[in-house]
Amino acid sequence: MLLNLLLSQSSPLLSNARRALQWWQQKQIDQLHDNAELIRDQILQDLFAIRRVLELAHDNQRPLPTDSLHQLETLHYDLETISNQLSPTLSHGDVSLAIQQTLQQWHRQHPQIALNHQISPNSGMPGFEACIAIMILQEWLSLVAPYLGESASIEVILATQTNQTLLTLRIDEPEQTQRDVIAHLPELTYLCQAFRLFTGISVIQTSQFERLQWQLAWPTEDT
Amino acid sequence: MARTFVVIDDHEAVLSGTVAVLQKEYPDAQIITASGAKEAEEQIAGANPDAVVMDLSIPHTPKDSAQTETGLQLLRMLMEIYPTLNIVVQSAHVRSLVRIKPLMDLHEGGLTIADKGLPLKEMLKKVDWALQGLMYTPREMRVGLAIKPEWLKVLMLAFQDGLQDKAIAEKMNISERTVRHYWTKVQDALDVYPESGKNIRIQTEIRAREEGLID
Numbered sequence: 001m002l003l004n005l006l007l008s009q010s011s012p013l014l015s016n017a018r019r020a021l022q023w024w025q026q027k028q029i030d031q032l033h034d035n036a037e038l039i040r041d042q043i044l045q046d047l048f049a050i051r052r053v054l055e056l057a058h059d060n061q062r063p064l065p066t067d068s069l070h071q072l073e074t075l076h077y078d079l080e081t082i083s084n085q086l087s088p089t090l091s092h093g094d095v096s097l098a099i100q101q102t103l104q105q106w107h108r109q110h111p112q113i114a115l116n117h118q119i120s121p122n123s124g125m126p127g128f129e130a131c132i133a134i135m136i137l138q139e140w141l142s143l144v145a146p147y148l149g150e151s152a153s154i155e156v157i158l159a160t161q162t163n164q165t166l167l168t169l170r171i172d173e174p175e176q177t178q179r180d181v182i183a184h185l186p187e188l189t190y191l192c193q194a195f196r197l198f199t200g201i202s203v204i205q206t207s208q209f210e211r212l213q214w215q216l217a218w219p220t221e222d223t
Numbered sequence: 224m225a226r227t228f229v230v231i232d233d234h235e236a237v238l239s240g241t242v243a244v245l246q247k248e249y250p251d252a253q254i255i256t257a258s259g260a261k262e263a264e265e266q267i268a269g270a271n272p273d274a275v276v277m278d279l280s281i282p283h284t285p286k287d288s289a290q291t292e293t294g295l296q297l298l299r300m301l302m303e304i305y306p307t308l309n310i311v312v313q314s315a316h317v318r319s320l321v322r323i324k325p326l327m328d329l330h331e332g333g334l335t336i337a338d339k340g341l342p343l344k345e346m347l348k349k350v351d352w353a354l355q356g357l358m359y360t361p362r363e364m365r366v367g368l369a370i371k372p373e374w375l376k377v378l379m380l381a382f383q384d385g386l387q388d389k390a391i392a393e394k395m396n397i398s399e400r401t402v403r404h405y406w407t408k409v410q411d412a413l414d415v416y417p418e419s420g421k422n423i424r425i426q427t428e429i430r431a432r433e434e435g436l437i438d
Contacts, residue, residue: 041280041289044315045234048339052240055343056247069342076340080315094321096366101318104363121366 021198022128029131036087039079047076081105095130096121099158099167102134106141113145114153120160129199129218133167136195140169140214143191147182149175160220167216174210183212225251226354227270231263231277231297232256232313233289237339241276241313248347259284260297267301267308274309274333274353275301279316291319299323302330309333309353313346321364328371331404335359356403358411365412368434374409375436377402382428382437 051072058064084105096119107115137156144154148171155170173179182188183205192203195216204215226249232238235258242254255270257263259282267275279294287293294314301308309332312320317336320327327334333353337346338361352359373395380386380394388406392399410416410423413430417423431437 037280040315044339045237048315049234049236049240052237052244052343056240056243073340073342080340094366097318097321097364100366101363119366121369 018197018200025132025198026128032086036083039083039086043079044076044083047072047079051076095133096158098130098134099137099156102137103156106138110145113148115156116153117156117158119156119158129201132195132198133216133218136191136216137167137169139191140188143185143187144171144182147178147185149173149178151175152178163220165218165220167218169214169216171212172210173212179207179210179212183207188214225253226273227253227255229255229257229263229266229270229272229275229277231258231260231275231281233258233278233281233285237278244343244347245276245350248350258282259287260293263297264300267305272308274311274350276311276313276350279312279314279319291316295319295323299326302326302334305332306330307332309356311335311337311350311353313337313339313349315339317361318363320360324360324364327358327360328408330358331400333357333407336361336364352417355417356407357416358407359416360411362414368412370409370412370436374405374412377405378409378427378431378437381424382431 054064054068054072084101100117100119103115103117107113141154148154152171152173152175155168155172157166157168157170159166159168171179171182173182192205192214196202199218201216201218204217206213206215228245228249230238230241230245232241238256238258242256245252245254253270255266255272257266261284263275263277263281277294277298279298280289280291281294281297282289283293294316298310298312298320301310310330312335314336315338317338320336333356335349335353335357336359337349341349349359376395377391380391386394388399388402392402395402406424406427409431410427413427413434415423415426415430418426428437
């Protein structure tokens, strides 16, 4: 109730609360980024050195057992994945690539779900908002995935227009029951409210025929 | 022919591992090491190396802490001062290179990216490609198929008009070296790299047709 009241107003109270939340969120992002860098700058380096010593110690006559190599590769991949998840990809400054990587990573974990994406390169989304957008996208995917039927598909579109960047999240779900469940998930409402609280931008949710759609629009940052 | 490499990494174990690998593959090579950006600049200026193998997360001097921005800055500087230098970026931070991808597209020397998770053979392949003047960027660094108009022109002149590099250069009013440079860039964008027993130009034509770049 209080949240809805707050969101419906553009008061100094809301403005102050938003600044405080953004500051807090940025702190969390920085801390996660530091942890990710720790993995990259220490653990992955040590792993690299161990691997090269092992590879060099074995030659064509005595090759390193395939199992050992595979285990090392898996360990490296897992650590890299954890680091990628911890660190906001946006610290590298490219939201389009960050969204693409998020989707690819998610799809590797959920290969059974049909996922299409159209990502426009070089979107002009401001850094903080873009960071939040990635978090929203990750959360949205994890919230809807358990309720998708076998014939459902997801589509993510990032489009850059003259004055704004549009992120569209779509679900095409032929099953009415599943569609209703997803459309009324309370967590999705919280997610949209949290996004609005953080950024001041509303999420427009629509449904038409077999399609559910959420759309987020940012004013394009001047470059 | 004895080659010269400059290897840059601030982790001693990584540095010695990379040097050992290169020494085994190129027994006659002279291998110079640097643990920071400042030392690397001096070594490269003095050695005129065949290739530089560099990490991105490095300190400026041994007193500083390692930062990806320092490595990116060094890479920018190297590409600017030595436009034909062959460079292998061997790093656990390859995604950071997205920030300077437009500059990398302009570099005329070999430029390959080797994630530190790569097996030894794959890493050596990236060194070999850099020495051949090729470009290799991992797919995770790219969004979609980004083809510059001048690269497309080379494809069309070669595969639609059947022109050779010399004729393409004349037609586009550029040097043959620049045509070769465009080939490496477009091949990287199309994920076409040297493969034993395969003609790379024919592979490029097949991929370009698959992507609908040429009729």
